[in-house]
Amino acid sequence: xxxxxxxxxxxxxxxxxxxxxxxxxxxxxxxxxxxxxxxxxxxxxxxxxxxxxxxxxxxxxxxxxxxxxxxxxxxxxxxxxxxxxxxxxxxxxxxxxxxxxxxxxxxxxxxxxxxxxxxxxxxxxxxxxxxxxxxxxxxxxxxxxxxxxxxxxxxxxxxxxxxxxxxxxxxxxxxxxxxxxxxxxxxxxxxxxxxxxxxxxxxxxxxxxxxxxxxxxxxxxxxxxxxxxxxxxxxxxxxxxxxxxxxxxxxxxxxxxxxxxxxxxxxxxxxxxxxxxxxxxxxxxxxxxxxxxxxxxxxxxxxxxxxxxxxxxxxxxxxxxx
Numbered sequence: 335x336x337x338x339x340x341x342x343x344x345x346x347x348x349x350x351x352x353x354x355x356x357x358x359x360x361x362x363x364x365x366x367x368x369x370x371x372x373x374x375x376x377x378x379x380x381x382x383x384x385x386x387x388x389x390x391x392x393x394x395x396x397x398x399x400x401x402x403x404x405x406x407x408x409x410x411x412x413x414x415x416x417x418x419x420x421x422x423x424x425x426x427x428x429x430x431x432x433x434x435x436x437x438x439x440x441x442x443x444x445x446x447x448x449x450x451x452x453x454x455x456x457x458x459x460x461x462x463x464x465x466x467x468x469x470x471x472x473x474x475x476x477x478x479x480x481x482x483x484x485x486x487x488x489x490x491x492x493x494x495x496x497x498x499x500x501x502x503x504x505x506x507x508x509x510x511x512x513x514x515x516x517x518x519x520x521x522x523x524x525x526x527x528x529x530x531x532x533x534x535x536x537x538x539x540x541x542x543x544x545x546x547x548x549x550x551x552x553x554x555x556x557x558x559x560x561x562x563x564x565x566x567x568x569x570x571x572x573x574x575x576x577x578x579x580x581x582x583x584x585x586x587x588x589x590x591x592x593x594x595x596x597x598x599x600x601x602x603x604x605x606x607x608x609x610x611x612x613x614x615x616x617x618x619x620x621x622x623x624x625x626x627x628x629x630x631x632x633x634x635x636x637x638x639x640x641x642x643x644x645x646x647x648x649x650x651x652x653x654x655x656x
Contacts (some may be wrong), residue, residue, distance in 0.1 A: 375412065387403070388404070394468035395465055397450060399443075401421070402440040404429055407437070411480065412470065412475070414480070415427075415442075417577060418570045420447050420563060425637050426642065439469075440473070455593060458481045458576045458579075459488050482505040483505040485577055487509075491590065492580070492586075500593075504599050505636060506608050510590050511614045518606060532552055541604035542632075591619045599626065601626065604629075604632050605633045614627075
């Protein structure tokens with residue numbers, strides 16, 4: 335759900351408390367059954383069966399990193415999810431589109447979708463990037479494309495500093511800046527049900543969302559069980575601190591302005607999390623860029639512009655170039 339407003343909100347610690355309580359609530363509300371992947375019927379260019387999605391793990395940097403893999407042909411594409419979400423949060427139809435012509439890897443961060451406990455102070459944007467690069471190297475992925483959404487965009491930027499990627503796709507990404515890039519947290523009432531939580535998540539991330547869309551939208555998750563969508567409270571808190579530290583580190587601003595990796599920046603006109611206008615201004619200092627501006631999308635761009643993003647990755651043709 336990428337509730338990144340937490341980083342700059344004046345009620346920072348109270349929101350952490352809300353998210354922690356939110357996590358505990360979901361653990362009580364849902365049964366603790368075994369994680370299951372389910373295959374859905376999707377419609378992209380027609381009706382087709384969803385591609386196989388394999389759940390795997392790999393030991394790197396002293397940690398067990400979970401990832402999903404789909405697709406057996408084409409160049410590798412790696413996906414990094416956003417703050418306070420797991421790789422189960424990606425829309426399945428977007429993954430299936432990518433997997434039709436690429437080998438797709440959805441990498442989780444340490445302590446996510448695993449039984450491993452983390453040391454909160456060790457979970458930084460750089461450590462997440464180092465783990466990502468280690469997975470890429472260990473899997474011997476050649477000339478991969480790296481897709482980062484929201485916080486994952488920051489991880490992708492950091493990863494590209496020390497490893498060569500063919501191209502980055504940054505979807506509504508965080509950027510290194512001390513300016514108020516992230517909007518304040520939207521108020522909400524008490525969460526009394528799973529539906530209340532998901533309606534709030536979708537309303538923050540999807541443009542034009544209405545509660546009548548809940549059932550159809552929740553089916554698009556890789557795994558719609560609430561306990562599988564969000565990491566532990568410890569990870570959520572650590573990620574929030576990691577984002578804040580990374581954004582305000584002056585060395586990252588310099589690194590951003592000197593990074594030579596080609597980047598496709600995707601901005602949503604109706605992003606309720608990231609200030610897209612400010613983001614576009616910051617992106618202006620990046621050397622090798624293409625900017626895509628999408629009218630009918632909120633923060634979760636893979637959900638509302640996924641087919642366009644998928645097609646662009648296959649064709650490498652930009653909508654708008656600067």
